Structure formats: C-alpha cells, structure tokens
Amino acid sequence: MAKLRHRGALFGALLALLGPSFALxxxxxxxxxxxxxxxxxxxxxxxxxxxxxxxxxxxxxxxLLPTVSVSGTETRNSTDQRSLTVLGMRGTTYDYTSSSYGISLRQPLYRxxxxxxxxxxxxxxxxxxxxxxxxxxxxxxxxxxxxxxxxxxxxxxxxxxxxxxxxxxxxxxxxxxxxxxxxxxxxxxxxxxxxxxxxxxxxxxxxxxxxxxxxxxxxxxxxxxxxxxxxxxxxxxxxxxxxxxxxxxxxxxxxxxxxxxxxxxxxxxxxxxxxxxxxxxPTLDLIASRSKSDSENNVSINTRYDTRAVGVQLNVPLFAGGYVSANVRQAExxxxxxxxxxxxxxxxxxxxxxxxxxxxxxxxxxxxxxxxxxxxxxxxxxxxxxxxxxxxxxxxxxxxxxxxxxxxxxxxxxxxxxxxxxxxxxxxxxxxxxxxxxxxxxxxxxxxxxx
Incomplete structure (x- = not known):
C-alpha cells in the first residue's frame, strides 16, 4: 500500500510538472x-x-380577473340579561352559538x-x-x-x-x-x-x-x-x-x-x-355575495338568515390632496x-x-x-x-x-x-x-x- 501511495504521489508530481494540459x-x-x-x-x-x-x-x-373571498366565524356566546319589572329585577341567561359564513365575488368592469x-x-x-x-x-x-x-x-x-x-x-x-x-x-x-x-x-x-x-x-x-x-x-x-x-x-x-x-x-x-x-x-365593479348566519346576536337566537346579493359598485374619486397630480408628474x-x-x-x-x-x-x-x-x-x-x-x-x-x-x-x-x-x-x-x-x-x- 505504501508503494502504491508513493507511485501515486510520483504520478501526481509528474502531472504537475507536465502542466494542466496533460492532466485534463x-x-x-x-x-x-x-x-x-x-x-x-x-x-x-x-x-x-x-x-x-x-x-x-x-x-x-x-x-382584470375576478377576486373571490370566503369568510366565516363561529362563536360561543353567554349573555346575562337584567330588566326591571313590576316584580322587581329579573334576569335571564342565554348560552348559544352564533355563526356566520359568506362568499363574495368582485369583477372589475371599468378600472x-x-x-x-x-x-x-x-x-x-x-x-x-x-x-x-x-x-x-x-x-x-x-x-x-x-x-x-x-x-x-x-x-x-x-x-x-x-x-x-x-x-x-x-x-x-x-x-x-x-x-x-x-x-x-x-x-x-x-x-x-x-x-x-x-x-x-x-x-x-x-x-x-x-x-x-x-x-x-x-x-x-x-x-x-x-x-x-x-x-x-x-x-x-x-x-x-x-x-x-x-x-x-x-x-x-x-x-x-x-x-x-x-x-x-x-x-x-x-x-x-x-x-x-x-x-x-372612477371605477365600476360587479359584486356578488351570499351569506348565511345562525343566531347572529342575542335578539336572533335560533334564527337563521340566507342572504344573496348582486349589484354594481361605483367609486368616484374627488380630491386626494394633490397626491395624484404629483404622482403623474413623477411618472412623466x-x-x-x-x-x-x-x-x-x-x-x-x-x-x-x-x-x-x-x-x-x-x-x-x-x-x-x-x-x-x-x-x-x-x-x-x-x-x-x-x-x-x-x-x-x-x-x-x-x-x-x-x-x-x-x-x-x-x-x-x-x-x-x-x-x-x-x-x-x-x-x-x-x-x-x-x-x-x-x-x-x-x-x-x-x-x-x-x-
């Protein structure tokens, strides 16, 4: 093994002497x-x-394409209600779960x-x-x-x-x-x-x-x-x-x-x-949404809503403090x-x-x-x-x-x-x-x- 290493070292030295043109x-x-x-x-x-x-x-x-978003909440609620009656103060406790889910779509029409x-x-x-x-x-x-x-x-x-x-x-x-x-x-x-x-x-x-x-x-x-x-x-x-x-x-x-x-x-x-x-x-968008809610608050316990909405939204900018004009000049x-x-x-x-x-x-x-x-x-x-x-x-x-x-x-x-x-x-x-x-x-x- 020592001889092999010695020969390898000699061969490497020879390659170094001959230069990279021989070695590669x-x-x-x-x-x-x-x-x-x-x-x-x-x-x-x-x-x-x-x-x-x-x-x-x-x-x-x-x-230019529509944006779609989904939202949802679910909450455990506990409400103590107190009210004055002819019999004095009376109280009621409500324990309920409220939830709300919705999906909305916005499609730019003019932007x-x-x-x-x-x-x-x-x-x-x-x-x-x-x-x-x-x-x-x-x-x-x-x-x-x-x-x-x-x-x-x-x-x-x-x-x-x-x-x-x-x-x-x-x-x-x-x-x-x-x-x-x-x-x-x-x-x-x-x-x-x-x-x-x-x-x-x-x-x-x-x-x-x-x-x-x-x-x-x-x-x-x-x-x-x-x-x-x-x-x-x-x-x-x-x-x-x-x-x-x-x-x-x-x-x-x-x-x-x-x-x-x-x-x-x-x-x-x-x-x-x-x-x-x-x-x-101005900008004009088509918007559409659908939402569902259940016991959304303490006056609608055990009540469910299913709402659908479709419409257009117009936004007309009036004044931005000169920012838009400055932005135009900068872009120019x-x-x-x-x-x-x-x-x-x-x-x-x-x-x-x-x-x-x-x-x-x-x-x-x-x-x-x-x-x-x-x-x-x-x-x-x-x-x-x-x-x-x-x-x-x-x-x-x-x-x-x-x-x-x-x-x-x-x-x-x-x-x-x-x-x-x-x-x-x-x-x-x-x-x-x-x-x-x-x-x-x-x-x-x-x-x-x-x-």
Missing part, C-alpha cells in the same frame, strides 16, 4: 459554451431575473388603473425576455473573448519560448566564433542581452496566459484543461455579409436586444403614467428618463455596429498583410543567414531578422483572434448572435491539436 481533457469552444450555460454566475442571475420578470404578465392579468397594470405587466415580461437574450449573447461574446485570449496567450508564450531558444542558440554561436577568433565581444553581448530580454518576455507571457485561463475558468465554472487550437488556415478572412455598413446599422437599431429591452421599458414607463392618471378616474419624469436611456442604448448599438463592421473589414486586410509579412520575414531571415555565412552580414543582422519574424508571427496571431472577436461582437450588436455561431466558430478549431 481537451476543451473546445462548444464544450466551453455548454459549461458556461450551466455554470456562469452572471448568466444564471440573468436567467433568474428573466423568470421573475415573466411573472409580471401574470400579475398584470390578475387585475383604468388595472388595465394599465395589465399592459405594463406585458411590457415588463417582454423587457425580461429581451434582457435575458442580451445576457445570453453577452455570454457568447465573453466566452469567445476569454477562450481566444487564452489561445493568444498560448501562442504568445510559444513564440517567446522559441524566440528565447533562437537567441540562446545565437549566443552559443557567437561565443564559438569568438573563441575561434572570428567573432566579437559585441556580438556576444548583443545576443546575451536579447536572450535575457526574451526570458523576461517569456515570464510575462506565462503570467498573462495564467490570467487568461483563470478568466475563462470564471465563465465556465471549472478548470478549462487543454484548449483546442485554431486551425492554421482559419479563419478564412472575409468581410461582413452583406458588406453594407448602413444595413448593419439598421439591424442594430431594430435587432439589438438591449435596445429592444429599453423599448419595452419605455412602454412600461408609459403605463406608469397611465396608472398614475387613472387614480383620477420617469418616462423621460427611460426615453433618454433608449436613445443612449440605440446610439451605443449603432456605434458598436459601425466599430465592429470596420473591425471585421480591417481584420481581413490585416490577416492577409501579416501572413505575407511572416512569409517575407522568413525569407529575410534565411537570406540573412546565408549572407552571414558569406561574410556580408553580421550576427546582429540575424538577431534583427529573427526579432522581425517573431514580431510578424505575433501580429498575425493577434490579427486572427481580433478578427474573430470583432466578427462575434458585430453579430451581437445587431442581435444576431446565436448557438449556430458558436458551432461555426468551433469548426475553426482543430480538436486534434491542443495546447
């Missing part, structure tokens, strides 16, 4: 999305808020306040649905951003490690040449300085990767494990379809879920004004506030649509340009190495060419992930981001290749 199963974007739907706290709160908001429709409808409450309930339920949809699309945006940040962190770490290794090899070569009388101390110092700088960059990249992974963990609620990486030929850069900015702006005005939520919020505010003004108006101010919030949300949606539309188009050009830059930098590095062998280039030239190549690869990685993020945010800005888009993005990942 790979996670692709679609799996991460399913985990986020279950575990993301912000989305869970939005779902609960939606469920609560949907009940506003039922609460509003209740004001402007209740009707406004019904319309407001519908608007609030729609607001809850729109807010939930905004939270669902925001979850996709946050998840995609966190996942891609983690992938970028992995790529950046790999590039800095390769850069450090290349500089270390160049340092070894410079030292060997110097020992043979062909190099200079300057070459050694330059290579050493760049290697040391690359070590510092590697540490920073490792820290950034850890932060990115923890950000992803916060969304999916568990350790992400290894991540499926982006295929080398993905994404295929192309502009938005249709490539018409005005069309995307119009879609943002009409389809953005936050804008839709604010429109429903404005309707709710209008009904607040209607409810406040309705307190000036609230409506103006929501109008401004709607305008702000619309402007933001339009701005987002413009920004991410341009971002997608810019990303297309950047990806193509940086891919060509990587190809050119690789060719330049190869030419510099050959020139060094021919004696027409220095080791510093090689270091510069290597640095240029690593910078081009880093910029290419950023442009690829930035293009995807802008694409996701553009669709969210117009309210068109859905589960199919997550599946589409997931198809760009190589599930057989993970870091």
């Amino acid at each position: 199963a790979a996670t692709n974007l679609l799996e991460a999305y399913q985990q986020a739907l279950r575990n993301d706290a912000d989305f869970g709160a939005a779902a609960a808020e939606r469920d609560a908001g949907l009940e506003e429709a039922n609460k509003g409808r209740a004001g 402007p306040y209740n009707w406004a409450g019904y319309l407001q309930g519908q608007a609030r339920a729609s607001y809850a649905e729109a807010t939930y949809e905004a939270a669902r699309q925001d979850l996709i945006v946050r998840l995609a951003g966190a996942y891609l940040d983690a992938l970028l962190g992995q790529d950046t770490l790999a590039l800095t490690q390769a850069q450090r290794q290349a500089y270390a090899e160049q340092l070894v070569q410079a030292e060997r040449l110097f020992a043979g009388g062909e190099g200079t101390v300057t070459d050694i110092n330059d290579a050493k300085a760049r290697r040391d700088s690359a070590v510092a960059q590697e540490l920073e990249a490792a820290n950034n990767l850890e932060v990115a992974r923890r950000a992803l963990e916060r969304i999916i609620g568990q350790e992400p494990g290894t991540l499926a990486t982006l295929m080398a030929d993905k994404p295929v850069p192309q502009g938005p379809q249709p490539n018409d900015l005005n069309q995307w702006v119009e879609w943002a005005r009409s389809g953005n879920p936050t804008v839709q939520a604010q429109r429903h919020g404005l309707e709710s505010a209008r009904q607040d004004v209607a409810k406040a003004g309705a307190e000036h108006k 101010a609230g409506q103006r506030k929501v109008e401004q919030q709607l305008e702000s949300a619309t402007r933001k949606a339009v701005l987002d649509a413009r920004q991410y539309f341009l971002g997608v188009n810019t990303g297309v050009a950047q990806i193509n340009a940086y891919r060509q830059a990587v190809t050119s930098a690789e060719a330049a590095l190869e030419s510099t190495r050959k020139g060094f062998q021919a004696g027409i280039r220095t080791s510093v030239d090689i270091l510069n060419a290597q640095q240029q190549l690593f910078a081009a690869k880093r910029d290419l990685a950023r442009s690829r992930y930035g293009y995807i993020v802008n694409w996701v945010r553009l669709k969210a800005a117009v309210g068109g981001l859905g589960d199919d888009d997550v599946t589409h993005l997931n198809s760009w990942l190589d599930v057989n290749r993970a870091n």
Whole structure:
C-alpha cells in the first residue's frame, strides 16, 4: 500500500510538472459554451431575473380577473340579561352559538388603473425576455473573448519560448566564433542581452496566459484543461455579409436586444403614467355575495338568515390632496428618463455596429498583410543567414531578422483572434448572435491539436 501511495504521489508530481494540459481533457469552444450555460454566475442571475420578470404578465392579468373571498366565524356566546319589572329585577341567561359564513365575488368592469397594470405587466415580461437574450449573447461574446485570449496567450508564450531558444542558440554561436577568433565581444553581448530580454518576455507571457485561463475558468465554472487550437488556415478572412455598413446599422437599431429591452421599458414607463392618471378616474365593479348566519346576536337566537346579493359598485374619486397630480408628474419624469436611456442604448448599438463592421473589414486586410509579412520575414531571415555565412552580414543582422519574424508571427496571431472577436461582437450588436455561431466558430478549431 505504501508503494502504491508513493507511485501515486510520483504520478501526481509528474502531472504537475507536465502542466494542466496533460492532466485534463481537451476543451473546445462548444464544450466551453455548454459549461458556461450551466455554470456562469452572471448568466444564471440573468436567467433568474428573466423568470421573475415573466411573472409580471401574470400579475398584470390578475387585475382584470375576478377576486373571490370566503369568510366565516363561529362563536360561543353567554349573555346575562337584567330588566326591571313590576316584580322587581329579573334576569335571564342565554348560552348559544352564533355563526356566520359568506362568499363574495368582485369583477372589475371599468378600472383604468388595472388595465394599465395589465399592459405594463406585458411590457415588463417582454423587457425580461429581451434582457435575458442580451445576457445570453453577452455570454457568447465573453466566452469567445476569454477562450481566444487564452489561445493568444498560448501562442504568445510559444513564440517567446522559441524566440528565447533562437537567441540562446545565437549566443552559443557567437561565443564559438569568438573563441575561434572570428567573432566579437559585441556580438556576444548583443545576443546575451536579447536572450535575457526574451526570458523576461517569456515570464510575462506565462503570467498573462495564467490570467487568461483563470478568466475563462470564471465563465465556465471549472478548470478549462487543454484548449483546442485554431486551425492554421482559419479563419478564412472575409468581410461582413452583406458588406453594407448602413444595413448593419439598421439591424442594430431594430435587432439589438438591449435596445429592444429599453423599448419595452419605455412602454412600461408609459403605463406608469397611465396608472398614475387613472387614480383620477372612477371605477365600476360587479359584486356578488351570499351569506348565511345562525343566531347572529342575542335578539336572533335560533334564527337563521340566507342572504344573496348582486349589484354594481361605483367609486368616484374627488380630491386626494394633490397626491395624484404629483404622482403623474413623477411618472412623466420617469418616462423621460427611460426615453433618454433608449436613445443612449440605440446610439451605443449603432456605434458598436459601425466599430465592429470596420473591425471585421480591417481584420481581413490585416490577416492577409501579416501572413505575407511572416512569409517575407522568413525569407529575410534565411537570406540573412546565408549572407552571414558569406561574410556580408553580421550576427546582429540575424538577431534583427529573427526579432522581425517573431514580431510578424505575433501580429498575425493577434490579427486572427481580433478578427474573430470583432466578427462575434458585430453579430451581437445587431442581435444576431446565436448557438449556430458558436458551432461555426468551433469548426475553426482543430480538436486534434491542443495546447
């Protein structure tokens, strides 16, 4: 048993050395999305808020439906009666049980306040649905951003490690040449300085990767494990379809879920004004009741009553000390506030649509340009190495060419992930981001290749 524990400890230490990418199963974007739907706290709160908001429709409808109540009492009574007669004071004691039972119904016939409450309930339920949809699309945006940040962190770490290794090899070569009388101390110092700088960059990249992974963990609620990486030929850069900015702006005005939520919020505010003004108006209700009583008091002992009543009740408010007028003005101010919030949300949606539309188009050009830059930098590095062998280039030239190549690869990685993020945010800005888009993005990942 001790040996088994010892082996288990060794295996655990080995897994720790190899890192979480070996210890845990790979996670692709679609799996991460399913985990986020279950575990993301912000989305869970939005779902609960939606469920609560949907009940506003039922609460509003209740004001139009009849109310029924039942009441009943049963009491044991003991009454001592004393009265003056010609024979003097005489008394009688009554011991009896009295009871009373009734049922009543009230059906609103004309209640402007209740009707406004019904319309407001519908608007609030729609607001809850729109807010939930905004939270669902925001979850996709946050998840995609966190996942891609983690992938970028992995790529950046790999590039800095390769850069450090290349500089270390160049340092070894410079030292060997110097020992043979062909190099200079300057070459050694330059290579050493760049290697040391690359070590510092590697540490920073490792820290950034850890932060990115923890950000992803916060969304999916568990350790992400290894991540499926982006295929080398993905994404295929192309502009938005249709490539018409005005069309995307119009879609943002009409389809953005936050804008839709604010429109429903404005309707709710209008009904607040209607409810406040309705307190000036009369109400009319249909009422019906039936009651039974037995020995209700000491003059009706052993007497039973069965009463039925049907009628209408009119209530006309006359004066409430200025409260109703103040309430109306307050509701109108609230409506103006929501109008401004709607305008702000619309402007933001339009701005987002413009920004991410341009971002997608810019990303297309950047990806193509940086891919060509990587190809050119690789060719330049190869030419510099050959020139060094021919004696027409220095080791510093090689270091510069290597640095240029690593910078081009880093910029290419950023442009690829930035293009995807802008694409996701553009669709969210117009309210068109859905589960199919997550599946589409997931198809760009190589599930057989993970870091």
